[in-house]
Amino acid sequence: MGDYTNLLVEIDSDGIGTVTINRPKALNALNAATVHELDQMFDQLAANDAVKVVIVTGSGEKSFVAGADILEMRDKTAVEGRQWGQLAQGVFNKIENFSKPVIAAVNGYALGGGCELAMACDIRIASEKAKFGQPEVSLGIPPGFGGTQRLPRLVGKGRAKELLFTGDMIDAAEAYRIGLANQVAAPDELIGKAKAMAQKIIARAPIAVQVCKTAVNRGLDVDLTSGIAYEAEVFGLCFATQDQKEGMTAFIEKRKANFTGK
Numbered sequence: 001m002g003d004y005t006n007l008l009v010e011i012d013s014d015g016i017g018t019v020t021i022n023r024p025k026a027l028n029a030l031n032a033a034t035v036h037e038l039d040q041m042f043d044q045l046a047a048n049d050a051v052k053v054v055i056v057t058g059s060g061e062k063s064f065v066a067g068a069d070i071l072e073m074r075d076k077t078a079v080e081g082r083q084w085g086q087l088a089q090g091v092f093n094k095i096e097n098f099s100k101p102v103i104a105a106v107n108g109y110a111l112g113g114g115c116e117l118a119m120a121c122d123i124r125i126a127s128e129k130a131k132f133g134q135p136e137v138s139l140g141i142p143p144g145f146g147g148t149q150r151l152p153r154l155v156g157k158g159r160a161k162e163l164l165f166t167g168d169m170i171d172a173a174e175a176y177r178i179g180l181a182n183q184v185a186a187p188d189e190l191i192g193k194a195k196a197m198a199q200k201i202i203a204r205a206p207i208a209v210q211v212c213k214t215a216v217n218r219g220l221d222v223d224l225t226s227g228i229a230y231e232a233e234v235f236g237l238c239f240a241t242q243d244q245k246e247g248m249t250a251f252i253e254k255r256k257a258n259f260t261g262k
């Protein structure tokens with residue numbers, strides 16, 4: 001899977017690819033090198049047919065990702081700041097629109113760019129030790145890796161503005177309560193819970209899952225009528241798959257479906 005300095009990757013026999021952000025000295029903060037590595041990593045995972053679902057997590061128990069690297073950002077000019085934002089936005093868009101489901105296993109601090117990375121994933125499972133927040137206003141900037149857009153889409157306008165304006169951190173229970181985290185897990189059960197969810201998804205019809213992802217993502221960018229029309233198209237297209245015949249035949253024959261992704 002290539003040479004990475006700040007990322008670890010492991011692909012298990014179930015088809016789960018686990019990507020670990022590994023810069024423990026900086027609490028896994030995202031510097032430019034790490035963002036470039038994420039870009040390259042997701043290209044490789046896309047091309048690898050053995051990978052069915054991706055889990056993104058951080059090394060250690062303290063931090064998922066403590067944000068963009070502040071040391072690297074401090075002296076940027078306005079032009080460099082915009083370029084930096086656009087670089088990471090592009091990579092996070094790639095993750096959001098990745099052809100396979102992506103689960104964030106949020107093991108600790110998910111601040112700034114870390115919260116934004118988690119939000120670019122499809123599903124977030126939080127350790128009881130996780131802390132979420134967008135503290136950028138304490139540094140004189142707004143979030144720049146999609147936070148002003150994805151946070152309100154996940155938790156609503158009012159709650160998003162509260163988090164964005166105050167820079168407050170919230171714990172896993174609160175993140176779960178407001179819909180930022182899908183599930184909360186004990187720290188030592190976090191990866192197990194993420195893998196259990198991944199295995200459940202892998203057992204379903206892959207094209208149907210992929211189509212659900214695209215329809216949700218596209219639908220949230222357009223009006224309801226256009227989103228519903230898109231749904232009708234992909235709903236119809238799935239009747240051309242072998243997995244649709246298999247899924248419905250298995251139901252009628254009262255047996256487990258054997259999906260092939262075709």
Ligand code: CAA
Pocket residue numbers: 025026027029066067068069070071109111112113114116135136139142143144145147
């Ligand atoms: N960038 C660079 N280095 C960071 C970092 C970051 N975002 N977060 C932590 N570190 C480094 C610290 O500088 C420290 O390094 P040294 O040991 O060399 O001094 C090391 O990680 C450990 O951090 P702390 O000593 O601060 O650990 P702590 O337990 O006292 O506090 C923390 C933990 C509350 C997460 C604190 O580190 C913190 O507030 N970090 C910054 C969080 C932040 O503001 N994130 C947003 C960044 S801006 C952004 O992300 C913009 C965007 O939208 C893209």
